[in-house]
Structure formats: structure tokens, C-alpha cells
Amino acid sequence: AEEADKPYQIAGIIFQNDQFFQVIQEGMRAAAADYGVELVLGNSDNDPQQEIELVNTYTVRGVDAIVISPLSETASVQALQQAYSDGIAVVLYNSPLAADFPVSYLNSSQTQLGSSTGAAAADFVESLDGDTIRVAVLAFDSLLPEISDARVSGFIDTLRASTNKRVEIVSRQDGWLSEMALQTAGDILTANPDIDLIYAANEGGTVGSVQAVRNAGLAGQVKVFGIDATAQLAGFLLDDDDVLQAVTGQQPFIIGYDAVEAAVRHLNGESVEKTVIVPGVLLERQDPAGIQEWLADR
Amino acid sequence: MKRPRLEQYLMELILLALCVVFALTAPGFMRTRNLLNVMRNVALQGMIAFSMTAVIISGEIDLSVGSAVAFAGVIMAWLTQWFTSFGLPLAVGIPIAVILTLVASSVVGWTIAYMRNAFSVPTFITSLAYLTMLSGFANLITGGFPITSFPRWFNTLGGGSFLSVPVPALFLIVVFAAFEFIMNHTSFGRSIYAVGGNAEAARLNGINVKRVKYVLLSLTGCLAGVTGILVASQIMAGTPTVGRGWELQIISAVIIGGASLAGGAGRIRGTLIGIFFLGVIINGMTLLNISQYWQLVVRGALILIAILINNLRGLTGATRT
Amino acid sequence: MKRPRLEQYLMELILLALCVVFALTAPGFMRTRNLLNVMRNVALQGMIAFSMTAVIISGEIDLSVGSAVAFAGVIMAWLTQWFTSFGLPLAVGIPIAVILTLVASSVVGWTIAYMRNAFSVPTFITSLAYLTMLSGFANLITGGFPITSFPRWFNTLGGGSFLSVPVPALFLIVVFAAFEFIMNHTSFGRSIYAVGGNAEAARLNGINVKRVKYVLLSLTGCLAGVTGILVASQIMAGTPTVGRGWELQIISAVIIGGASLAGGAGRIRGTLIGIFFLGVIINGMTLLNISQYWQLVVRGALILIAILINNLRGLTGATRT
Amino acid sequence: MVLELKNLRKTYPGTVAVTDLSVRFEGGKVHAIVGKNGSGKSTAIKMVAGAVMPDRGSISLDDRPLHLGSTFDAIHQGIATVYQELSLFPDLSVAENICFHELPHRGVRVDWAATRRRALDVLRELDLEVDPDTRVDSLSVGWQQLVEISKAINHDLKVLILDEPTSALSKDEVDQLFRVVRRIRDRGVIVLYISHRLQELPAIADTVTVLRDGDLVGRRTMTETTLAQIVSMMFGDVEHVRMTPTIPEQAEVALEVRNLTRKPWFEDISFSLRAGEILGIAGMLGSGRTELLRSIFGADSFDSGTVLVSGKPIRRPTPARLKLYGLAYTPENRKTQGLIQIQTVQENLTLAGKQSLSRRGVRNRTLERAAAMQQVNDLSIKISSLDTVVETLSGGNQQKVVVGNWLNDHPRVVLFDEPSRGIDVDAKQQIFRIIWRLSDDGIASIIVSTELEELLEVCHRILVLRDGTLQQEIVPGTVSVEALYNACIGVAQ
């Protein structure tokens, strides 16, 4: 801001058109309104090159801060470094960056999201007979390998740690969009009708898995555990067909809001915490009241 | 017509060989449930693929189908929600929504033909522009969030079965039969081949070239609409992210089936083989739990090998420029 | 050649009009830094687009370029890592890695032509198969994670400036000049037009049609390799996710520039306008903070409108069937 | 210089195109090669041009065997070819097409100014007035043919091959061409000349070589033989049918054209055509005949005027609508306008009539086959089966398919644009016989032809078109070919 009373300009960058990022943007907008800053929003559409273009464009436009979820911990450093050396404050959310110039990093630990669902699954696993648990995983390895991997290993590690039974991963495939996951989960269920549970690492994967289990007529036998909280998934949890068991949702609104807030406070010269973990919320079938409450909060 | 039968069915044989390999190696591949599953999976892209075959035979192309699927699903969910907000019972609202969605989808297809006929804008370009535009509209309508306005029973359309055959597979069979009939046994079908083979000659032979394009592109739009509704029913939501990248997969299936991008040559039966070929590859590799990355490599390689074997015998229309 | 000058430069005028609109409305659009930025942004896809123009004029197409960019970047990073692990100094290892990457990329392009020339497999299919295969390989090599093996100075290539002009823009200028020269002022360039205009006539006129295809597709592969290296240098990593969807954007630029998918017609200068047209739209809308969804709609609409205006005057090669 | 072909053989799946051809051609002479459609003429010369590889046999020039692996080899050994089907680059300029093989260079750079100059030289040498900067696809077939010839002449020539160069040319262009060919011959070049216009041979050929079904029938010196002998070498005996010029006196008007204008092609054209009448339209290249036919058929729009079929004016004419009214049109360029090259003979023979060969839009393949078979027999189309792809037919046989296709639609008025382009004497007679038979059945025809003799032979009445306006009406039998020709070029008697 060249003139004193000109509002701060903050660029918010997301990398995908999905519900999670939509809500993050809403959080950003709310914070921008509350703090009276001008917000510009961009989407890199999962393309590292496009991310660079966006960062460069905003740098030239002369924004005061960039609030971004970098596409890659390493590959995204370069452009942001440039922005930083041009005097722009960089605030990270959702995904990390291997650099120490960012003002703050707000995230739900991806590993922790997995762990949270994993812990919920552990309770269920204890109730099963036999000492081998057969698990299928739907991830997004060819989309965002780093995040996908963190969520999956968070889940598996926690599950393994909290049970004496053998946890066997019978299948790990990609499926992050509903219709894509539906097909893949359908195929997996055919190959392994005896699996005990499906873990899906994002919203689309979870929706697809639930519908696949329903289509296959395996409701009640195969349980689904997921990541991300949406109205549709909450509905699935409340359904009486006993398919979806638990999801851990991030709190995207809070992440978005807090990220912009952190940027503003930094620009105002206040100190901000280097790393902020916004905890996930666990929604469980056993706790319908909690689900209702979460739905009401939205 | 006078070719030895075996050679003519080479692509079918390749598909069969693939199935045998998977039957021997992939757990559960031969189970009835799995085969029905494959049918359900290929049904969605398949319907569009038949129509796309006709479009490609006529010398045009439609790259917007993937986005059109998302667009239709979103419109469907949004209309349902809107009708419900008026207190219209779902049993009435949903059929009306279906009809309106199909009309909208057909009109979108029609406009691609309109740009071609009235302004000579190649369908490649218009549909490429629509690919982004329809996706943009689908996002605008939903605001990026899935619209989950459907009642439980709506799932039957995409997820249900009739006499244990998945409903989408029934759709596939009907659409296949219709196109097979149109392309091979009607005068209109001949016009399509003629237009693609030589549009000017077709026109001078008294064929209404523009009408052929209007019909085919509207039909493709309509079938993308049907597919969009089925997908929405499967995932019980109207989501703007579905259908992404379908256009290239569908075109792959058509070309594996022997159609020529230059127009004038291709068979609906070939496309049926093409979509099953792709569907079986994906299903088999998933059953085998092959890593995502290897799947990409193997899928590309299998497509190439299939076309190569087919071309070596000089049998497919795909050999034309 | 005898057309009034103004009409011939219609597309240029449309681009200019667009720039004027953005200059008046979009904050910072006219700043030198922003314009240099636009140049840097369009440079990467631009280089490939020129080569693609030649490929399309020759009547072929290459859909694998996006994946080829990812593949090249990954190979480059992996080779650098590998050489470093042998203790080879980076100042030696990187040039060797660059050469090997370009050779590999060119060979990949060459094989597309080989499938065409030796087995009549359309380039559309081979390159479509490569689109998945190369992406698969890039993922396999990296295991999905970016390889960050480059020294700091390597960033100059993609991120640096020379006399305040971004280095990629310099590449763009050189490649543009080279193609402009080849296509308009050499017999090889003229034989490209001839092959695309009428391949049989070209053959009867003693042109080595196969050689033309080998050269053009290898060249396109090579330029995708160059671009892959530049991208890797910009992001200082070899990542398998870059380049996704570029093929359609590049082809859009070529067609906006007036080339015909039927082959035989098109201009390198037109493609230059095409890539700037797309680049300016994206840049301007981002500066204007237009919502992501509206951007999709507007971008599609602007492409259509541009082609329409151009076609109404009957000036573009795009009008050919 | 001597070009020698020894034991050349070329087979295609299902056909022997050239059986076993041995023949010598000396330099400084024009060697005509004749034979009926599909007798292997084009295939033979394509082997000399390096475009087709012989199965066996050899070709030598001055006892030096030529190794012709490709057209490139042939061109660079001084063998230039003008093919039956044009092989120009439609998107490129006339100048570039003419100089295509050896674009003038300065360094690696093409010298466009020199290209243009060289093209102008060639065009001037041939007395052709065409702007070298014009795009080739904006020229009519006839002009394209002239460009094609200019291209061949642009070489350091040893052998010049012309495959039916005159089939699209009118009389004075033919004379012009002959002048050039003679000039080239006198340089000692070996000229091979294929033509179905036998009456041209005395004017241009020094020897004539006759092929039949891929075999050499014989070779004669032109001065020592007669056209009748040549024809009987080609076919055995051809019976020349003469028409019985009977149009029913009171026949109704089938087609009427009133004040039709399409600038700059033609202006204020009016005439009427009675049922069963055969009307010829004569004119020079570029006189607007093709445009007139296309406008009548609705293929091109026109500025003003009316077309009436059976007395009814046609509103918003399109080919589809005029077809419904019983009109048929066989276009002059079979390759780009007439045929669907990748489809079979049967498909191409039943395309125009597909509606009448189907019931409520459902095809009847038995009917289609029968209808196709009938045309194959009536027109003696040489094919190995109805499923042969049209692309592989010889030029003349393709032309017959174009005509047969429309006859299957049972039209009431047929517009023929150059119906005899590239077909042999016998087939021409067959087509004329069919036109007469149609006439007897009350079906009217309009024939546009560059061969004026032909018009005089077939028509009841001939209209002369010059510079886009109707000049004169001529009744055959009352005038000579020369008089008709003079009317076309506008020279007073």
C-alpha cells in the first residue's frame, strides 16, 4: 500500500475447484470483509506452471500479501521466493513449503487427518472377528502425491498402532472424483468381496466408495471411512444403511479465515505464529448429535 | 463384405485375448458381478461414444462432451432443488427436470452445429470453447459445491439393476441397437457416411448436409445429457467435476473401434469393442492392483498395440489419413 | 497477397482491442513488468505452439506435448541427480543432462512419426496413447514426488532475465524467427504446406512425405523437451504434474491463429497472435480478479467471438473444412 | 534418346492393370497411347513416373536402366508428368505451384521474386494469362490443368508425360497446348501422350500405341494409319449410333430458366427445355457454363432470376430440393464433387437414388445391389466387384459411376457437366445412347461439353454462351463444327 489509507490487497490462491477450497475462499472473503482488505482470488488448477503465472501476476499487480496453498513443497518455492524478495508477505495454508520466509503456515496436519479417521477405525476394527483386517485405499497419488501419501499413511499407521490385528492393504488405487472412485471402488469390491473396510482419502473418493458399496449390495458388510466433511457425507453418516462410519473434516472456513487474518496482522506489524494447526473435526456414525451440530454450524 | 470372417473380427479377438489373460490372472475378473460391473462402468461413456462415432464419421468432432456431462448433472440437480423449493413433489419434479435437462443439453449440441453451418466455425473449435464454458457454467450454478437434492429412489437410475443387469447397461444396449440400425440400415445413416466421405459430393447428391450436422450434434448433446443424469444418480449429486477428460477417452474408444478422424469410415460395432477394450483394461488392472503409474503406461501401450495389430492386417479405417 | 492490409490484420486488431480494454480496466496491466510477465508466461506454450503449427499444417497432430513437457522435466532432474550421485560436477552434469533430455524427447517425437510412416497409425492415436504413457513414466521415475536436484544458478534459464527480457521470452523469439523463416522462406517449409494440402500430390511431385513427418514430429518432441527443461528450471524441480492439459490449449492457440486442422493452411505469425491472445486473456482476467468460474466462461466465449469475427470476414484458414 | 519399357507388369488385388508391356519410345516424337477405360494406360505411365512400382520388368533411358524408387528419382532424371487427376497444391499460389520442384533460392532462402518471374516466363511462353499470385483453388479445372502443364514444362526435360491433358480444355486451349508440346518435342524430348480424343491424334501424334486390357495391341506410325483402324484396334468394332431427333411436338416444358443472373459469371439467361429435349450449351473455358448449371441446380446461389420446374418456380433452391423436383446434376470434377472416393462402387452408384431405394427411410440392400448392377451393365463399368472402392477405378470408369449414380434416381431433367471427360469412344457412345433413351422416355437433358463435335452429334439444340450471356441458338445439322466454334469465340461468319 503506497498510500496510508489504501486498504491492503491480499491475493488468495487455491489450486482446485472443489468444495474444500470453495469453503476456504469463503473464509478468506469473510476475513477480508471483517478486516476491510481487498481480496483477489486465483486458482492454479493443479498446474505448477499456472501457479507461477498467478504468483507473478499478483506480484506485478502489487499485492501486499499472498495467501497460498502451494502445489508442491519443493517445486513451488521458486516463484514465492521471488514474490517475497519483492516485499510481499507470503502466508501458507493447507500445504507446506520448504522455505522459511513464509510468515505463517496454517494447516490441518494432513497426517493428523488420516490419524483421526484411523483412530475411529481402530474402534471398529476391534469389534471384528479374526485377526487380519483387509483394507482397500482410495487415494490421489497421481494428483497430489505428497498430501495423498500423508493422509494414507496417517490412517494406516494409526490403525496399525492401535490394534494387534494384522492390517493388510489389499488394494491401493487412485480415485478422487466421485464417479471415478465409484468405478474403481466397484472393481475393488469385486476383486476382494471379503474386505472389511475402505478408506478414502478425500471427499470425492468417500462419496464414490459409499455408493459403490451400496451398488454392490454390501451395505453392512463393508464399512467406509473417509476424509473431508460435507453435507452429503454427513447425510451418509446419518443414513441407517451402516456404510459410512466416520470422516475427519478439515475446517476449511477457519483455515481460510485465519490465513487472511494472519496476513493482515503481519502487515499491521503484529506478530503471528509461525505454524498453526487447525484441528480436524471427526464426525462419527455413533455420534449423530455431533453431526447435527456440525451441520447446524455451517 | 467378402473378407474372411476371422480377419474381420480381429479387434474382437484382441479383446477376447485380453479377457482371457485377465481371467487367468486377475482375481474375480470372471465373476458375473464383475462383468456386470464392467458393463455399468463402460455404459456411461459408451452411449456418448456411439453418438461420437456418428459425429466423427460425418467428419466433425465434439470435444465438449465431458463438460456437457457435468453441466447436465448440475442442471438436473439444480432444477430438482428448485422445484422442491416450490413444494413440487419429487415424483413430478424429477421427470420435468429430466426433460428440461435433456432439452438444454440438446440445444447446446445444436448450437455447435449452428456455428458450423452458419459461420463455418469448425466443430473442433466451438466444442473446445464449450469445454471450458460449460465447465464454467456448471461451477457457477453450483458455486462449486455438489448439489445433493435427490431422493433415495433416484439412485436406481444409475445404480440400480433390472433382472440383475445394471440399468445404465440397459441404456447402453438400447442406444447401441438404435445407432447400429441408423448407421447401417437407414437412408439417414448413408447420408452420414456420405457427408463424411465427401461433403461437397454429398451436397450435390441432394443430401442436406447441414441437417445431418444439426441432428448428430444435438443427439450427442442429448446423450451427454442422459449420461449426466445417470452419473448424478450414481453419485446422488450434481457435481461440476465429473466428466473431466472424458472427451479424449471417448474419442480413443471410437478410434480404437476403427473410425477415421478424416470422416467417412467407422462402425458402431467397432466402437462397442473400443469401449469394452478400454473398460476391461481399467477393470483388469484395478483388480490386479497395478500401481496407478504403471496403469497409465500399460493403458497407453495396450491401445497402441491393439491398433498396430489391427493395422498390420490393413483392416481398419484407422489407416486412412 | 493482394488483400487490403487492414483486413489481413484483423486478428491482430482483435488482440489490440483486448489489450486496450485491459489497459483501461485491469490494474497494473500496462506496467512493463506485467507485460514482460505475460511474455514469460506465453513463452513456454508458445515454443511448442509454433512447432505444432507446422505439424498441423502438414496434416498431423501431436496430443502428447503436455505429457512430454512433464517427462522432459523429470528426466532432466533425474539425470542431474544421477550424475551428481557419481560426483560429476554440476557444471558438467547439467549440460550433459540437457543434451540427453533433448535427445530423448526428440526420439519420442520421432517414434510418433515412425508409427505413422511405417504402420499408418494416425498421429492422433499414437500421441493420445503417449499422453498417458509419458505421464505414467514421469510418475514412475519420480515416484510422484518432485526431484529437486538443481543448483541455484539453474534457475536463470527459466526464471532469469537478460537485459530485463525474461530468458524464456528470448527462446520464444528465436524459435519464432526460426519457424517463420522455415515455413515461408525455405523449400522444406513449402513442402510442409504441400504435404498438408494434398499428400498424394506431394508424393507425386517428388516430396519425401515421410521425411517431412519425421522432422516435424521430432522437432516438436525436441521443443517440448526444451520447454520441459525451462519449466523445471522455473520451479527448480522435475515434477510429473506439469503440462497437464497443455495440448488442448496449444492447439487452441494454433487454431485461433488461423491454421486449419485439415492441413495445408496456417501461419506461424497467426499462432504468435493466438498464444498472446490466450495469454493476455488469462493475465487480464486475473488482474481484474474475475471469479475463477466466470474466467472459464469468458475465456471460451472470447475464443469463439474472435474466431467468429475472423470467419465472418472469411479471412482465416479455419474456414476450410 | 530412347525410352524403353521391358516386360512391365503391375497387378492390383483382383486386377491385372498391366500384363506384360514392352515398347520403345524415341526422342523428338509425340507418342500417343490410347486404349479404352481401364486398359492400363495411366498405370503404365505411372511406372515411368516413379509413382507406382512395377511388379517386374525394367525401364531404361538410352539403354541405361532407370532405378525409379520414387517420383523424386523420376523428376530428377528429367521425367515430368502431368497426371490425369490433378496434383496441384490448392492452398499455394500459381507461381509456387509452377516452380514447385525447383524453387529459386538465394542461399537457403527461397527467392520469391525470382519464383514469380520464372513463373511469369513459363506462363508467357505458353501464352497463358493468369496472375501468378492467384491461389490455385480459385481457378476452374481447366485453368488448373494449364497450370499443371506449366509446372511440368518448367524442367530440364527428357521425358514429358501427359495423361489426358486436354480432357478439360476447349479447342483454342488445346491448340495452344499443342503448340507448346510441339516446341518441346522439337527439342528432342520424348513425349508420351494419353488421350481419348482420337480426332486430336493426327494433329499432334507421331506414333500411336494401343493398349487393351493391360496388353500391347500394337504400335503404328500416325501417318500410316487411320482413326478407324485405331478404334478397331482398341475395341474391335464400335457401332456408331445416330440419333433419331424426335421430340414430341407438344411436349410440355420441363425446365424453364428466366433472367437468371449471377455476376460476374453470367447474366440474364433465359431458356426453356421441353420434356425429352436434349439441349447443349457450348462456350469457351471460363464462359460460365459450369456456374450456370450449378446455379440452376441450387448448388450456388444467384443474384436474380427464376428457375421453374414443370412450371413451378423453385423458392430457395438447394440441390436437395431440386432433386425432389426431379433434377439431376453430374458435376465436372468427379474427384472432388462427384464421388465419395473411399466408398464402394455400389454405394456411389446408389447415393443419389438412395431415397427411392429405401422404404420409409430403411435401406433395401437387394434393391440397391440390383440398381447398381444395372448401371454397371448398361455403362460397361469395368470393375472386379460392386464392393470395389471407387478410388481404385480408372478415371473413365469413375466418370461412368458419376453418370450411373444419377440415372438410378430416375430424374426428369439431367444436367450433364462434361459427361464424357476422360471416357473412351465406346463408353461415350454408351452414354449418348443412354441420353437418347432417356429422351425417348421424356427425360430432358442439358449437356455442357468442351467437345463441340460431341454437342453437334447428340443435341437437339445448342445454346452458345459467351462472356456470361446467351449469344445464339444453333440447330445441329445446319452448321459445321467450325461455325459453332466461331460462334463460341465470337468471330462473325
Ligand SMILES: Nc1ncnc2c1ncn2[C@@H]1O[C@H](COP(=O)(O)OP(=O)(O)OP(=O)(O)O)[C@@H](O)[C@H]1O
Ligand atoms: N490403386 C489401385 N488399386 C486397385 N486397382 C487399380 C488401382 N489403380 C488402377 N487400378 C486398376 O487397374 C486397371 C487399369 O487402370 P488405369 O488407371 O491404368 O486405366 P486407364 O487405361 O488409365 O483408364 P482410363 O482411360 O479410364 O483413365 C483398372 O482396372 C483399375 O481399376
Ligand SMILES: Nc1ncnc2c1ncn2[C@@H]1O[C@H](COP(=O)(O)OP(=O)(O)OP(=O)(O)O)[C@@H](O)[C@H]1O
Ligand atoms: N482469365 C482468367 N484467369 C483466371 N481464371 C479464369 C479466367 N477466365 C476464367 N477463369 C476461371 O474460369 C472459371 C469460370 O468458368 P466456368 O467454370 O464458369 O465456366 P466453364 O465454361 O464451365 O469453364 P470450364 O470449362 O473451366 O468449366 C472461374 O472459376 C475462373 O476462375
Ligand SMILES: [Mg+2]
Ligand atoms: Mg487413366
Ligand SMILES: [Mg+2]
Ligand atoms: Mg465447366
